[in-house]
Amino acid sequence: MDVVLDSISAEELVWLRSLEDKDGFDTMTCRPIRLRSREEKLKLYQSALDEPNTVILGLWTSDKKYLIGKLTASDWNPRNHSMEIGYYLCPEWRGKGYMRSALQTFCRMLFLDQGCNKIMAQTGAFNVSSIRLLESCGFRRDGVLRQHHEKDGILYDDFLYSLLADECIKPLESRE
Template sequence: MTCRPVVDGQRVPPSDQGVTFAVWVEEREEPVGKFSYFDVNPRNRSAEFGYRIAPGMRGRGVGTQMLQTCINRVFQSTTLNKLYGQTAAFNLPSIRLLEKLGFHRDGVLREHHELDGQLHDDCLYSLLRREWQAQSWAEASDH
């Protein structure tokens, strides 16, 4: 799996300001997903993240590998201490993925987003640098 930071399709280095990674697997020409970190708070060394897995690639382990690869890259190349994100409370595959990777459920944002005319809860998850370092899939970092 290849995780390349891109802006407008052009490759850029990861930074403490946030970036979007496009993710490829060797046998496909098109990206299988994307991972972004943004809203970087330098004082607290935290950033929000989000991801999307191509619909045809869901349920194949691509999400697990993609998040592991991208999270390793973020913690290896920045001074961030925390990544946090939210997912719809009804998005059970995403919740299972985040919990499998060691993310902590910090709370619920009640009726936080609208979809098809209905308000839905979001679950807020975070992963600290020390929690990442304790994961069997974490790769060594210079930070």
């Protein structure tokens, strides 16, 4: 089954966040977690969806019957034309190549439609599946934030990754 990237509502983002929370989202981010009510989350997500320099798309089955994840790009830097990405895929859909395909499409869209030159990602050194995903999509490890990510009382390193437009677009165009 193919997947498509398409619009997503604040309600759908709240639903996905509830799945992320059950899935241990608080351990997969190094940023502080703030508990919010459903209404606060709706307001926050609607604000993010309305932000012109943020891109949030749902990852849907090709028939648009099931929402199975999301991809986000934010923190637009107009000086170097960069954005930071994040992603989430529901557990039952993992390991089938859906996120890899979606992330490649998403990055190409950010380069071609949003004018990005660089896309960045950050992940914990313990998050092997995220590291494999990024590297399989051509991201390069730029650096390490030492003891930056607390998980279960242990401080882990965080890895910084980036993908440049000319590393993504030209190789794809040369195959066409």
